[in-house]
Amino acid sequence: MPERLKLGVSSCLLGEEVRWNGGHSRARYLTDVLDEFVEFVPVCPEVEVGMGVPRPTVRLVLSDGEVAMIDPKNGTDWTSKMQRHSRSRARQLADEHLDGFVLKSKSPTCGMERVKLHREGTSPLTSGRGLFAAELIDRNPLLPVEEEGRLNDPGIRENFVERLFAFRRLKELFAPKWTVGDVVAFHTREKLLLRAHDPAGSRELGRMLAGAASRPRSSFASEYQDGFMSSMAKRATIRKHVDVLQHSVGFLRRSGDEVGRDEFFEAIEDYRAGLVPLVVPVTLLRHLARRHEQAYLLESSYLAPHPKELMLRNHV
Numbered sequence: 001m002p003e004r005l006k007l008g009v010s011s012c013l014l015g016e017e018v019r020w021n022g023g024h025s026r027a028r029y030l031t032d033v034l035d036e037f038v039e040f041v042p043v044c045p046e047v048e049v050g051m052g053v054p055r056p057t058v059r060l061v062l063s064d065g066e067v068a069m070i071d072p073k074n075g076t077d078w079t080s081k082m083q084r085h086s087r088s089r090a091r092q093l094a095d096e097h098l099d100g101f102v103l104k105s106k107s108p109t110c111g112m113e114r115v116k117l118h119r120e121g122t123s124p125l126t127s128g129r130g131l132f133a134a135e136l137i138d139r140n141p142l143l144p145v146e147e148e149g150r151l152n153d154p155g156i157r158e159n160f161v162e163r164l165f166a167f168r169r170l171k172e173l174f175a176p177k178w179t180v181g182d183v184v185a186f187h188t189r190e191k192l193l194l195r196a197h198d199p200a201g202s203r204e205l206g207r208m209l210a211g212a213a214s215r216p217r218s219s220f221a222s223e224y225q226d227g228f229m230s231s232m233a234k235r236a237t238i239r240k241h242v243d244v245l246q247h248s249v250g251f252l253r254r255s256g257d258e259v260g261r262d263e264f265f266e267a268i269e270d271y272r273a274g275l276v277p278l279v280v281p282v283t284l285l286r287h288l289a290r291r292h293e294q295a296y297l298l299e300s301s302y303l304a305p306h307p308k309e310l311m312l313r314n315h316v
């Protein structure tokens with residue numbers, strides 16, 4: 001596994017007392033579990049922009065198609081100040097080479113989705129995005145971004161952490177001088193994982209790779225990275241995992257280990273039926289791959305996409 005990941009985070013989620021009321025919104029999954037594997041880069045745009053702690057609350061107001069950040073008590077308009085600051089902060093964070101970002105949900109500054117948009121004389125819409133979150137996502141389109149509340153869902157959590165580590169591997173591939181051969185080797189290792197997220201996208205990346213040698217390097221690299229991260233952003237499902245697991249059997253020797261193969265098929269069926277979590281068939285596959293000395297499977301990121309100590313596949 002690579003060295004610690006670099007994870008941007010809304011400061012209040014780490015227990016920093018920076019909220020409008022002087023409190024925090026500690027997210028235990030970040031501070032007690034992920035903590036061991038990441039270096040946090042905390043950001044509180046409202047404090048950084050000079051709103052102070054404690055401070056009056058602000059809200060997003062939609063008027064004539066424009067979104068503004070307003071203090072409803074005294075009408076102070078923070079929009080331009082916050083947008084300017086968020087733009088330069090998002091640019092600065094792009095230079096920090098983050099592996100991902102966890103945002104505080106529902107905040108008019110940090111919320112990623114479903115933030116309230118207040119309107120004159122009618123009920124609010126819930127389709128807004130915080131001003132900082134909008135700049136962060138626009139300026140870092142490949143960056144895996146999630147909200148802390150959504151990380152309580154085991155499927156979303158596993159998918160997000162998988163994307164963090166995959167993004168790090170992708171950046172490590174393209175950071176030094178790379179060759180098409182390096183990308184082919186990388187793609188071979190990532191193929192099963194990609195297939196579990198986005199089978200069509202995985203095939204498309206394979207086709208792109210086949211034509212790589214005749215293309216300008218920078219356009220190929222940028223298109224491959226876009227395609228890779230958008231495939232990884234698609235949710236892996238039970239059906240897609242079953243497909244990958246069944247496909248993997250084809251790499252094992254056909255004879256001499258019927259019992260092992262039967263147990264593996266049984267584990268796949270139990271997983272499909274929801275009787276056992278994903279970790280069960282994947283662990284059996286790893287054992288079989290070792291026994292059969294199957295290098296393709298053993299080197300595949302599908303078998304170990306994130307540290308096993310996180311136990312993410314025990315819950316999906």
Ligand code: SF4
Pocket residue numbers: 010011012013018019020043044045046047104107109110
């Ligand atoms: S939600 Fe964002 S702006 Fe609000 S306190 Fe947390 S880090 Fe600061």
